[in-house]
Amino acid sequence: xxKSDVVSEILKDRLYVSPKNKIGEAYAPTxxxxxxxxxxxxxxxxxxxxxxxxxxxxxKGAAVSIKVNSVDQVILNNVILTPDSGFSQRLFKYIxxxxxxxxxxxxxxIQSNIPIAAGLASSACGFASVIxxxxxxxxxxxxxxxLSILARLGSGSASRSIVxxxxxxxVGKRDDGMDSYSELIEKEWPELCIGLCILNRxxxxxxxxxxxxxxxxxxxxxxxxxxxxxxxxxxLRQAITSNDFELLGRTSESNxxxxxxxxxxxxxxxxxxxxxxxxxxxxxxKLRDEGLxxxxxxxxxxxxxxxxxxxxxxxxxEQFENVEVVxxxx
Ligand code: DP6
Numbered sequence: 001x002x003k004s005d006v007v008s009e010i011l012k013d014r015l016y017v018s019p020k021n022k023i024g025e026a027y028a029p030t031x032x033x034x035x036x037x038x039x040x041x042x043x044x045x046x047x048x049x050x051x052x053x054x055x056x057x058x059x060k061g062a063a064v065s066i067k068v069n070s071v072d073q074v075i076l077n078n079v080i081l082t083p084d085s086g087f088s089q090r091l092f093k094y095i096x097x098x099x100x101x102x103x104x105x106x107x108x109x110i111q112s113n114i115p116i117a118a119g120l121a122s123s124a125c126g127f128a129s130v131i132x133x134x135x136x137x138x139x140x141x142x143x144x145x146x147l148s149i150l151a152r153l154g155s156g157s158a159s160r161s162i163v164x165x166x167x168x169x170x171v172g173k174r175d176d177g178m179d180s181y182s183e184l185i186e187k188e189w190p191e192l193c194i195g196l197c198i199l200n201r202x203x204x205x206x207x208x209x210x211x212x213x214x215x216x217x218x219x220x221x222x223x224x225x226x227x228x229x230x231x232x233x234x235x236l237r238q239a240i241t242s243n244d245f246e247l248l249g250r251t252s253e254s255n256x257x258x259x260x261x262x263x264x265x266x267x268x269x270x271x272x273x274x275x276x277x278x279x280x281x282x283x284x285x286k287l288r289d290e291g292l293x294x295x296x297x298x299x300x301x302x303x304x305x306x307x308x309x310x311x312x313x314x315x316x317x318e319q320f321e322n323v324e325v326v327x328x329x330x
Contacts, residue, residue, distance in 0.1 A: 001176045003044060003153045007097045009176065010146050016100055017138065019068060024137025028128035028161045029061035030114055032194060032297060032305050034252040035232045036259045037156050037169065038225065039216045046156040047180050049216075050229040051171040053236050054160045057194065057326050061125040061161070062112040064133040069107035076110050094127065094154045098134060108133075127154030128161035148181040165328065166240055168233075187240050188329045192248075195306035195316055195323040197296075199276040208300035211263060211270045221265035228258050249295030249307045256297040274302040280320075287319065 008015055037052035072095075074081045074088045081088045095106060108130065114122055128151045135142050142150070144162050148169075152159035160167045160182045166189075172180030215222050232255045239247035263270040281304065284296050294316065295307045306323065308316050317323060 001042075001045065003097055006045065006149065006153060006176060006178075009178070010142070010150060011098075011140065014138070014140050015098070016103075019104075019137045020139035021137050022067065024066040024133040024135070025064070026129050026132030026136055027061060027063045028125045028132055028158075029056040029058055029164055030122065030125040031056045031157065031160045031167065033157065033160070033299070034248070034297060035229055035236055035255050036299070038259045038262065039212050039222065040156070042175070042177070043213070045177045045180075046152050046159075047177045048156060048169070048171055050226050051169055051233055052160070052229070053166065053168045053185075053233055054157075055166055055192075055194065055328050056161065056164045058164060058328050058330060060114050060196075060326055062110055062114075062122075062129040064111075064129040065109045066106050066130070066133045066137050069105050072105045073107045074110065075107070077112060091126070091130065094130065095134075097153065123155040124157040124161045127151050127158035130154070131158075132162070145181045145183070148183075149177065152177070152180065168237075185237070185240060189240070189243065190327070190329045191310045192245075192328060193306075193308050193310055193313055193316075194326045194328060195308065195320060196326065197280055197304045197306060197320055197323050199280060199304070200274055200302045204272070204301050206270060206300075211266075211300060214268075214270065215262050215266045217266075219262045219266040221262045225258070225262050228255070245293060245309055249293065252297045252307060253295040256299075260298065272298070272301050277302045277304060280304050283319070292316075 031054040033052050033054045035053040037048050039049035041047050041049050072083065072092055074091055076087065091108065110126065112122060131147055131150045135147060147162045148159045151162060160169050162182060163184045166185040166187060167182050168185055169182040170180060232251050235247060235251040239251060281296065284294055287294055292312060293308060296304045297307065298304050306316065313325065317325065
């Protein structure tokens with residue numbers, strides 16, 4: 001099954017019609033996985049080995065507007081990208097799924113308020129906002145489930161960035177991935193805070209795409225990963241339903257640590273930690289020993305995301321320099 005087969009299955013006779021609106025506009029929040037997606041059973045369609053669970057980051061994300069243009073062009077945070085830049089190429093390869101070559105060109109204007117490729121899920125909100133903007137431009141009126149499947153074709157984690165709140169991405173069984181989509185968990189948790197600890201803004205040396213593939217192929221600890229995810233997903237669902245913050249934090253931190261352990265077992269080993277990452281982890285553990293309810297998670301980059309409750313906001317901000325706090329349910 002090819003990406004284009006999935007696109008025609010979803011859009012049917014709506015594919016290749018002309019845009020209905022002058023401009024397509026949309027916003028998508030980025031998301032942080034509390035139970036990670038690490039490993040694909042199908043690389044073409046970004047079908048995962050396991051389900052995963054995330055929280056969307058409200059006003060941290062990407063706003064996109066797309067309009068018909070005489071040439072293909074990407075403007076990222078007010079800068080025109082050259083057509084051969086990696087970002088532009090990856091984006092138009094995705095756009096190509098929805099158009100006949102040389103029949104129509106687009107100008108895509110993206111305003112993103114998160115560091116691109118520093119392990120802060122910029123591709124997640126990027127592809128999610130682009131598919132939502134195309135949906136607006138063409139007036140396809142796709143459901144969130146369909147948008148999630150199409151966003152996944154750009155980047156796996158983008159399937160979780162269609163809606164705000166807690167989201168579960170169902171692993172699915174089918175070869176065409178029609179049952180591998182994300183769904184909102186109907187539960188708000190207004191006291192929950194996420195602290196973005198940006199320790200380094202450099203672009204990552206190895207993409208999550210490449211890293212997860214190497215982990216699957218050579219990681220001696222990878223076989224233990226799906227069972228760990230099954231346990232953590234059930235604990236996280238329980239923590240969310242019962243407002244059990246300790247359980248949420250503990251499970252999220254342990255899940256991230258285990259994902260990184262599978263990467264350390266790959267050859268050549270992969271580590272996204274910098275010295276400052278380890279120093280910050282030690283600090284979290286020390287504060288926790290002293291009684292603070294504080295946990296972290298880490299993705300494919302050196303930056304940590306802190307998890308805590310609103311009652312500890314002032315103390316956390318005092319302790320961590322440059323932490324940017326997001327309240328996902330504000
Ligand atoms: C560590 O979604 O970026 O952030 O599907 O290849 O585009 P591709 O990978 P991507 O991987 C995200 C990995 C992660 C964990 C997660 O977000 O679940």
